[in-house]
Amino acid sequence: MKRSWRALLVNPWIYDFAAYNLWSEPTGLLEVGAYLLGMGYEVSLLDCLDRRHPDLRAYRIREDRFGCGHFLKTVVPKPDCVGHVPRRFGRYGLPLDTVRRELAATPPPDIILVTSGMTYWYPGVHFAIALLRQSFPGVPVVLGGIYATLCADHARRHSGADYVLPGDWKATLPALLAGLNLRPSDAPMPRYPAHHLRRNQGFAAVTTSRGCPYRCTYCASRLLNPAGYVPRPVDDVVGEIAYIVQDLQIPDIAFYDDALLVHSAEHLERILDGIMARGIRCRFHTPNGIHARGMTEALAHTMKQAGFETIRIGLETVSEATLQATGAKTSADEFARAVGCLKRAGFTGRQVGAYILAGLVGQTFREVMDTIAFVHSLGVTAHVSRFAPIQGTVEWERWVRAGLIAPDADPLLQNHVLPFPPGAPLTEAEYQAAVLAAREGNARLRAHSDVSK
Numbered sequence: 001m002k003r004s005w006r007a008l009l010v011n012p013w014i015y016d017f018a019a020y021n022l023w024s025e026p027t028g029l030l031e032v033g034a035y036l037l038g039m040g041y042e043v044s045l046l047d048c049l050d051r052r053h054p055d056l057r058a059y060r061i062r063e064d065r066f067g068c069g070h071f072l073k074t075v076v077p078k079p080d081c082v083g084h085v086p087r088r089f090g091r092y093g094l095p096l097d098t099v100r101r102e103l104a105a106t107p108p109p110d111i112i113l114v115t116s117g118m119t120y121w122y123p124g125v126h127f128a129i130a131l132l133r134q135s136f137p138g139v140p141v142v143l144g145g146i147y148a149t150l151c152a153d154h155a156r157r158h159s160g161a162d163y164v165l166p167g168d169w170k171a172t173l174p175a176l177l178a179g180l181n182l183r184p185s186d187a188p189m190p191r192y193p194a195h196h197l198r199r200n201q202g203f204a205a206v207t208t209s210r211g212c213p214y215r216c217t218y219c220a221s222r223l224l225n226p227a228g229y230v231p232r233p234v235d236d237v238v239g240e241i242a243y244i245v246q247d248l249q250i251p252d253i254a255f256y257d258d259a260l261l262v263h264s265a266e267h268l269e270r271i272l273d274g275i276m277a278r279g280i281r282c283r284f285h286t287p288n289g290i291h292a293r294g295m296t297e298a299l300a301h302t303m304k305q306a307g308f309e310t311i312r313i314g315l316e317t318v319s320e321a322t323l324q325a326t327g328a329k330t331s332a333d334e335f336a337r338a339v340g341c342l343k344r345a346g347f348t349g350r351q352v353g354a355y356i357l358a359g360l361v362g363q364t365f366r367e368v369m370d371t372i373a374f375v376h377s378l379g380v381t382a383h384v385s386r387f388a389p390i391q392g393t394v395e396w397e398r399w400v401r402a403g404l405i406a407p408d409a410d411p412l413l414q415n416h417v418l419p420f421p422p423g424a425p426l427t428e429a430e431y432q433a434a435v436l437a438a439r440e441g442n443a444r445l446r447a448h449s450d451v452s453k
């Protein structure tokens with residue numbers, strides 16, 4: 001009898017100056033895993049970012065009560081184009097020996113599928129593919145994910161993969177497998193990712209929808225999801241959360257939607273009602289940022305009842321002019337109203353925070369500081385992110401026209417850890433001052449009794 005086909009899924013290392021796991025999970029790769037399992041494949045996962053691997057016990061890597069934490073860092077040489085950055089560059093994730101041992105113990109697969117995250121993490125992808133080629137010569141290697149979508153030409157030229165599949169894998173992988181005579185039968189698309197392929201990390205990531213109806217000038221959502229906002233069926237999401245919490249005993253769930261609150265009366269509220277009706281108890285987090293515009297008193301109360309713990313709202317700036325120029329996804333008034341709804345529903349100032357962008361073309365230091373002060377005046381925390389342009393976005397073009405980045409710049413230069421270049425809207429000193437102001441204000445809020453209200 002012919003044996004099953006075998007697939008090896010690979011979640012590669014992160015190469016960066018800093019990395020922290022904020023509930024990230026390779027959900028696209030696990031969705032591919034569910035699809036292959038549905039066709040009768042034997043599927044295994046090499047997860048270079050497995051923070052609970054037994055080999056890491058000796059390193060005592062801490063995690064917080066919601067499952068977030070650092071990765072093991074192995075210092076590696078800095079690539080030339082970021083050689084000027086006065087920080088140590090590293091490979092984050094499992095020790096190399098551990099990965100080599102795991103590969104040696106893996107039966108030879110018929111196909112290898114590698115995912116990719118941030119564009120500037122590509123050295124980890126390339127290194128993983130080189131290792132896979134040594135371990136399994138002749139086995140086709142397929143690369144998908146964010147880097148493969150946003151920098152497809154770079155990935156085709158440099159990654160070493162046999163096939164680079166940009167965009168939604170559902171549109172390309174079935175035909176590729178058929179072409180390789182590796183599709184034993186037509187299989188339905190999976191209802192949700194095979195989270196059980198991954199060792200329990202204490203959390204899982206769920207997306208209830210793909211894409212976003214807005215078109216912010218700095219955001220890659222439309223490049224990654226050209227169809228815009230597409231919600232998943234409510235029953236599929238409720239079923240996925242039941243499987244995660246009740247079957248896999250995972251207590252924390254991060255929603256990674258781009259637009260979690262869009263059409264919430266027909267979508268998120270029905271999902272949360274379904275979860276509560278089934279008696280599912282878990283904690284929810286929104287690290288991707290939610291839209292202030294979508295918040296209502298009723299939704300805030302339902303979110304509180306359902307177990308939301310961490311709420312981040314994408315404000316970006318308090319300047320109406322900048323908000324209008326970058327996509328008009330919210331306003332300062334809408335943000336204040338959303339915070340009011342959440343506080344009246346019982347969320348504390350610690351649980352609610354605002355994302356603020358610093359360094360957009362046209363922004364001033366005063367604007368960033370005013371935004372931080374505005375957020376703190378509402379009794380919630382401020383989280384400042386350094387703006388770094390993403391290839392293909394409107395803001396990328398603005399940076400190119402302003403001479404702040406070369407049109408053919410290495411993807412490593414899209415890293416938001418890098419200092420601002422000379423001529424950027426903010427100086428590095430101003431950015432550091434803004435980060436400090438946010439931190440100090442957050443600390444004052446946490447120390448102040450009002451933060452619990």
Ligand code: SF4
Binds near residue numbers: 212213216222258314
């Ligand atoms: S609203 Fe958020 S996800 Fe949507 S385009 Fe703007 S930044 Fe991106």
